[in-house]
Amino acid sequence: SQTIHQWPATLVQPVGSPLSLECTVEGTSNPNLYWYRQAAGRGLQLLFYSVGIGQISSEVPQNLSASRPQDRQFILSSKKLLLSDSGFYLCAWSKGRETQYFGPGTRLLVL
Amino acid sequence: AQSVTQLDSQVSVFEEAPVELRCNYSSSVSVYLFWYVQYPNQGLQLLLKYLSGSTLVKGINGFEAEFNKSQTSFHLRKPSVHISDTAEYFCAVRRSSNTGKLIFGQGTTLQVKP
Numbered sequence: 001s002q003t004i005h006q007w008p009a010t011l012v013q014p015v016g017s018p019l020s021l022e023c024t025v026e027g028t029s030n031p032n033l034y035w036y037r038q039a040a041g042r043g044l045q046l047l048f049y050s051v052g053i054g055q056i057s058s059e060v061p062q063n064l065s066a067s068r069p070q071d072r073q074f075i076l077s078s079k080k081l082l083l084s085d086s087g088f089y090l091c092a093w094s095k096g097r098e099t100q101y102f103g104p105g106t107r108l109l110v111l
Numbered sequence: 112a113q114s115v116t117q118l119d120s121q122v123s124v125f126e127e128a129p130v131e132l133r134c135n136y137s138s139s140v141s142v143y144l145f146w147y148v149q150y151p152n153q154g155l156q157l158l159l160k161y162l163s164g165s166t167l168v169k170g171i172n173g174f175e176a177e178f179n180k181s182q183t184s185f186h187l188r189k190p191s192v193h194i195s196d197t198a199e200y201f202c203a204v205r206r207s208s209n210t211g212k213l214i215f216g217q218g219t220t221l222q223v224k225p
Contacts, residue, residue, distance in 0.1 A: 034213075043215040043218050044213075090155065092155075099145070100213060101157065103154050105152075
């Protein structure tokens with residue numbers, strides 16, 4: 001069966017510091033991968049998606065970037081965090097256009 | 112473009128009562144519809160989905176939803192809720208032809224009281 005991992009689970013970072021969140025999927029190959037952000041009291045916003053290694057599509061202009069160095073690895077990064085980057089970050093995978101399955105999430109607090 | 116509106120931000124019911132969480136969507140093309148549940152500090156878990164076929168969809172934990180194309184709705188129902196159903200519920204839509212990008216509603220917080 002397939003599993004999706006995210007780490008760290010929780011992160012507290014000062015404003016202006018760099019960020020790296022990692023997402024890894026097991027049990028499948030060539031998945032579509034997604035990064036969502038959930039701000040407090042709000043729904044989920046798609047940030048990035050990837051259909052293959054090195055292929056990244058950005059949905060909204062922002063302070064973040066994504067990379068896919070390996071087939072089942074998806075990384076969310078920032079060079080300098082802003083207060084507004086605080087939130088709950090969720091990674092998801094799907095097989096082609098099928099149902100998306102979500103990871104446990106990373107809670108980021110920028111102080 | 113697609114959009115999703117969850118008509119209630121919060122719903123509070125007593126245990127063993129029925130509940131309906133409302134979801135309307137807007138789209139000019141055919142779509143797939145989903146309901147996800149999020150327990151505190153956890154990721155999203157798929158409850159059910161409508162891709163095609165029967166408009167009444169049954170999911171996990173006793174939930175069901177009905178796709179109504181004429182009213183562009185996909186309301187979630189459960190005939191008898193438990194305390195453990197207390198969570199955030201998200202309705203989502205995606206175009207049947209795209210790479211899988213989901214558009215989420217703002218969520219409905221369901222509180223089940225003893």
